[in-house]
Amino acid sequence: MSTETEAPVVxxxxLGARSYDIVIGPAILGSAGVEIARRIPGTRAAIVTDANVAAAHLRTLRDALSAAGIGHEVVTIAPGEKSKSFATLQDTVDAILAARLERGDTVIALGGGVVGDLAGFAAAIVRRGMNFVQAPTSLLAQVDSSVGGKTGINTGHGKNLVGVFHQPRLVLADTAALDTLPPREFRAGYAEMAKYGLIDRPEFFAWLENNWKDIFAGGAARVEAIARSCRAKADVVARDEHEVGDRALLNLGHTFGHALEAATCYDSARLVHGEGVAIGMALAHRFSARLNLASPDDAERVEAHLREVGLPTRLSDVPGGLPDAEALLAYIAQDKKVARGALTFILTRGIGQAFIAKDVPISQVLSFLEENLAP
Known part of the structure; x- marks a missing residue:
């Protein structure tokens, strides 16, 4: 478990004039009011959260805001990926407007990636752009979705196809909040953490292989792993804020993963985002080996580590079955990593050697999916 004596890491x-801090450590939510008031003086706030997170953490945040003199309203949504919808976005926007918040006021996202993506999108479009603060309570959100300014919702056509870039003013990553996560959700977040090592930090992946048990147990390695992950993402975002270049590398595993999420109708009982990413990263490494870009040994090493921590790595690991290869390919083709009809994947030449592969032949993807769907 995390201890409250650890000093936060910043x-x-x-991003120049729009630079912001990620404050990482235990009990950060308890100082949220002070941190926000220092950066956005005189603000009022709307806290967007879901029912599950509210039960665990809302009182701590509300008390911190009240102690700092920050007036606030609360908008509570249903938990789960299905809340990233036009209907929930409209309800959230209406609630913020009903609270009579102004452009200089702040939307605070208290929750995981779903809450952060939805609340950030609402902050971006209400009054043409309000201040936004991320208070991520899941590991996935702390190491990935809360950093970088991507916001959005899903549609029937696919995941995150409607949204904007809207950077937060501050990210408050309370590592003690992770102690309340179900083990499955923590594992799902770990997939995004491993991703940074697999992209271009092989030494970090090796470190994770040796320290993952301490990370899961809440030891000192947890804060270090989150900070290293955030630095990795911050470096990429600073170079390529709007994903016109190498920020696309952060999508390692996501083209396959998003297709699996769409194919399971975003049913979290069957598959959550980090599990889709884990399967996607294993597939990306196996596909790279199949194309003779990387050694099969690397693909086996990646799969072995993800399996060791309890993550799924194969299409057969998705409960309830999947549609055929043609249908999965259709979901892949709808994914936003497609440009002018050409399939784009993040592939690898080895652990820590990911690259953007454009114009990947559809026939090769289809046959690879068929092989991996076979019993």
């Missing part, structure tokens, strides 16, 4: 995202 990671900066360098």
């Amino acid at each position: 990671v900066s995202v360098d």
Whole structure:
């Protein structure tokens, strides 16, 4: 378990005048009012959260805001990926407007990636852009979705196809909040953490292989792993804020993963985002080996580690079955990593050697899916 005596770690995202801090450590929610008031003086706030997170953490945040003199309203949504919808976005926007918040006020996202993506999108479009603060309570959100300014919702056509870039003013990553996560959700977040090592930090992946048990147990390695992950993402975002270049590398595993999420109708009982990413990363490494880009040994090493921590790595690990290869390919083709009809994947030449592969032949993807769907 995390201890409240650890000093917070601050990671900066360098975007010039729009730079912001990621404050990482235990009991950060308890100082949220002070941190926000220092950066956005005189603000009022709307806290967007879901029912599950509210039960565990809302009182701590509300008390912190009240102690700092920050007036606030609460908008509570249903938990789960299905809340990333036009209907829930409309309800959230209406609630923020009903609270009579102004452009200089703040939307605070208290929750995981779903809450952060939805609340950030609402903050971006209400009054043409309000201040936004991320208070991520899941591991996945702390190491990935809360950093970088991507916001959005899903549609029947696919995941995150409607949204905007809207950077937060501050990210408050309370590592003690992770102690309340179900083990499955923590494992799902770990997949995004492993991703940074697999992209371009092989030494970090090796470190994770040796320290994952301490990370899961809440030891000192947890804060270090989150901070290293945030630095990795911050570096990429600073170079390529709007994903016109190498920020696309952060999508390692996501093209396959998003297709699986769509194919399971975003049913979290069957598959959550981090599990889709884990399967997607294993597939990306196996596909790279099949194309003779990387050694099969690397694919086996990646799969072995993900399995060791309890993550799924194969299509057969998705409960309830999947549609055929043609249908999965259709979901892949709808994914936003497609440009002018050409399939784009993040592939690898080895652990820590990911690259953007454009114009990947559809026939090769189809045959690879068929092989991996076979019993």
